[in-house]
Amino acid sequence: MNFEKICVLGLGYIGLPTAATLAGKGVQVIGVDVDARVVNGLQNGHVHIHEEGLNTLVLSALQSGRLTIRSAPEKADAFIITVPTPFFEDKRADMRAVIRAAESIASVLAHGNLVVLESTSPPRTTRELIVPILERSGLKAGQDFYVVYSPERVLPGQILRELVENARVIGGIDLASAQAGEGLYRIFVRGQIVLTDCTTAEMIKLMENTYRDINIAIANEFSRLADYFGIDVWEAVRIANLHPRVNILQPGPGVGGHCISVDPWFLVEAAPHLTPLIRTARQVNDAQPRYVFQLVERAAGGSLAGRRIGALGLSYKANVDDLRESPAIQAACLLKEAGADVVAYEPNKPNAILEGIKTVDALQPVLDHAELLLLLVGHDAFRQLHPQELARRTQARLLVDCVNAWTDPAWQRAGFEVHRLGVRKD
Ligand code: SAJ
Numbered sequence: 001m002n003f004e005k006i007c008v009l010g011l012g013y014i015g016l017p018t019a020a021t022l023a024g025k026g027v028q029v030i031g032v033d034v035d036a037r038v039v040n041g042l043q044n045g046h047v048h049i050h051e052e053g054l055n056t057l058v059l060s061a062l063q064s065g066r067l068t069i070r071s072a073p074e075k076a077d078a079f080i081i082t083v084p085t086p087f088f089e090d091k092r093a094d095m096r097a098v099i100r101a102a103e104s105i106a107s108v109l110a111h112g113n114l115v116v117l118e119s120t121s122p123p124r125t126t127r128e129l130i131v132p133i134l135e136r137s138g139l140k141a142g143q144d145f146y147v148v149y150s151p152e153r154v155l156p157g158q159i160l161r162e163l164v165e166n167a168r169v170i171g172g173i174d175l176a177s178a179q180a181g182e183g184l185y186r187i188f189v190r191g192q193i194v195l196t197d198c199t200t201a202e203m204i205k206l207m208e209n210t211y212r213d214i215n216i217a218i219a220n221e222f223s224r225l226a227d228y229f230g231i232d233v234w235e236a237v238r239i240a241n242l243h244p245r246v247n248i249l250q251p252g253p254g255v256g257g258h259c260i261s262v263d264p265w266f267l268v269e270a271a272p273h274l275t276p277l278i279r280t281a282r283q284v285n286d287a288q289p290r291y292v293f294q295l296v297e298r299a300a301g302g303s304l305a306g307r308r309i310g311a312l313g314l315s316y317k318a319n320v321d322d323l324r325e326s327p328a329i330q331a332a333c334l335l336k337e338a339g340a341d342v343v344a345y346e347p348n349k350p351n352a353i354l355e356g357i358k359t360v361d362a363l364q365p366v367l368d369h370a371e372l373l374l375l376l377v378g379h380d381a382f383r384q385l386h387p388q389e390l391a392r393r394t395q396a397r398l399l400v401d402c403v404n405a406w407t408d409p410a411w412q413r414a415g416f417e418v419h420r421l422g423v424r425k426d
Helices: 015-024 036-043 054-064 096-106 125-137 159-165 175-185 198-229 233-240 263-270 276-286 288-300 327-337 363-369 387-393
Strands: 005-009 028-032 067-070 078-081 114-117 146-149 168-172 193-197 308-312 341-345 358-360 372-375 398-401 417-420
Touching (some): 005 015, 005 096, 015 028, 015 054, 015 159, 036 067, 078 096, 096 114, 096 125, 114 175, 125 198, 146 175, 146 198, 168 175, 168 198, 175 193, 198 233, 198 263, 198 276, 198 288, 263 276, 276 288, 288 372, 288 398, 308 363, 327 341, 327 372, 341 363, 363 387
Parallel strands (some): 005 078, 028 067, 078 114, 114 146, 168 193, 308 341, 308 372, 341 358, 372 398, 398 417
């Protein structure tokens, strides 16, 4: 199959890098988004996503004329759906964006086209949701057009590299579809390409993120046990990981982001009677911000009402600007609800506005405000802070570190009392 023109629907963390990468390979790409602000912004050269190397790649794709931004798809050889699949309050997958994207493709679908779904979706979505919508075009899937599910598996912070280097799973509704998908991804993927069926590919994606969620949950539970038994969890994990068959992940303030904190629910929701472990792991990770709250309460020596707390970091993990489902924000909100006077700073999104939380656009105002500094995200900028210098810049002498950044005895020597998540040594 020849792919001269490809429509990418959904210009978020996955769609925009994919569209720009394809354009960089000489393909004519139509980037489509339903959000007028995203469309107008990109048409005027404003890249709304913060990801290493993305700005340059997108601007050069736009300038070359190979990437065009539109609000609806047009006729093309292939369509890639990369829209979000969040969940509703009751944890059911919200497939409205996927449905809308598939409907918009059905209206321009032609004989011989390939349609790819990349959005993380409950098992059987491609067969039972996507194919029937596309067939409203009057064409028959597998006979007149190809359909595959190919999960995105890139790590925010390393998207451009992983897009090219990671192994790619391509699940077809039949073999011919999977092979058509292989032709498309070979345009830019250097990693291994593995062909399978579409439901297996859907399951693989959910299994990967669920596996990681469960492993982080056990690390978080270990952090509570370490505190309870009076040891240092970080040291214990490091030593346990010397065992050749053990690889415990890192505890922290909880699991956030749009992927790992969401995807396991798709399995629990689809088969509640088969997923007690997956559900419990989600609950353990979701409870971690409250555990952080209790740690701060203990460090402060009682009620937090009126206490001046400086929260460092709001994104869902280190060195990204994404605030979605962030446990740092949840911890800050719990402190605020308890009457603490919280001021927060996120260096990767200094102008973030949050309901109920006062944010500032630089470190110094947080340092000026705080009597207790709470390190919630292990951004490099925070890990590199120097104890003596910080002691000069703030009156605060109480530190609570949730990410094992401020371990050096120099912090104590500089006059700080450091409390660390997962560490209670008598
Ligand atoms: N976290 C910990 N401890 C750890 C590792 C992570 O507490 O040891 C926390 C992070 O701070 C963050 C959350 O877990 O709050 C998730 O971060 P992450 O780096 O583990 O993963 P994501 O959500 O950024 O990206 C994941 C990746 N999946 C896997 O590694 C299996 C990525 O490859 C997927 O493409 C992405 O989900 C996705 O889009 O599904």
